[in-house]
Amino acid sequence: MDGNFSEISQFRGEFHRLLDAGTGRSNGSDARPSAWDAVSFYNALVAGEKNKNPKRAIPTQKTIRNWLSKDRTRIDFPQERFIEPILDLLFPNDPAGRAAFHGLWQATKDARRAVEALDNDPPPSSTVQWAVTDAENIGLGLARLLVHPPAPSNAMESFLLQLSLSLAQKPDEIEGFGVRLGLKAAHLQLDHINCVPLPIEDGLDFVQDRGGVYPIVGPLLEPWKHLEGRPLANTTLLSMQRSGDGPAKVTVTLRSRKRDLEVLLDDPEHDLSDNKLKVLQAFLQECHVPDADRQIVWGKATLTEKTPSCD
Secondary structure, rough: OOOHHHHHHHHHHHHHHHOOOOHHHHHHHHOOOOOOOOOHHHHHHHHHHHHOOOOOOOOHHHHHHHHHHHOOOOOOOOOOHHHHHHHHOOOOHHHHHHHHHHHHHHHHHHHHHHHHHHHOOOOOOOOOOOEEEEEEEEOOOOEEEEEOOOOOOOOOOOOEEEEEEEOOOOEEEEEOEEEEEEEEEEEEEEEEEEEEEOOOOOOOOOOOOOOOOEEEEEEOOOOOOOOOOEEEEEEEEEEEEEEEOOOOOEEEEEEEEEEEEEEEOOOOOOOHHHHHHHHHHHHHHHHHOOOOOEEEEEEEEEEEEOOOOOO
């Protein structure tokens, strides 16, 4: 474990050194660039992404302030969705420095996971108190959603909602053409009885909280920029606060808009017109949109408490 903390400490030290040195910017003179603070770093990230890639995620000032903390017991560091904007800002004309910093970040990410696995090994889940129903996973091979029973707990007023979610592109063939079916975007929705979700903590790489809807923002498969991978792997999404006297029940649904389902050519040299591709895509979307609200349900799972918490 000491080796893992050494990796984390090394990264934090290098990150702080770069920020203290004002790396990546100049104040317009020969003087030493001023150091970054949480506000200036945030503003620079916003300005840079507005010009380059407005769809990329930007950390909050609070998150950046946590990165800048001198508290050596903290292991906060940039999440995966933030690393590219940071590299662009700190190393605009330094490929070697960019590569070295990214390698150190990756090593630190692996080390932090090892620390968390040792320190936060979850207790066994309770199948006595909770029942799980995976009612739907139609998926088309694109998605699978699972909900896990919470661990036994003495905290009678709350429980953890733990999920696994896998996303993939699916190889297929349409009229002799090799294609892939892919999702540009998807989101989780919650229906709950006798409990309410508490705000999501800043710490998940690929899931965001947007007023009770939870967009999935990655991982993304290059070069298509479509969802591929495991954004959640027995991961605590939320803490659920009890709000009634009866058994708690939570249903999690994975949805996307019909236009987020795309048909992608496996071979870009295939002679398939844009119009024909759009027709195939529209046909596929319409075949898998049974909902009146014009959204596709890819998966649904329900967690139900077997007995009231006061029993």
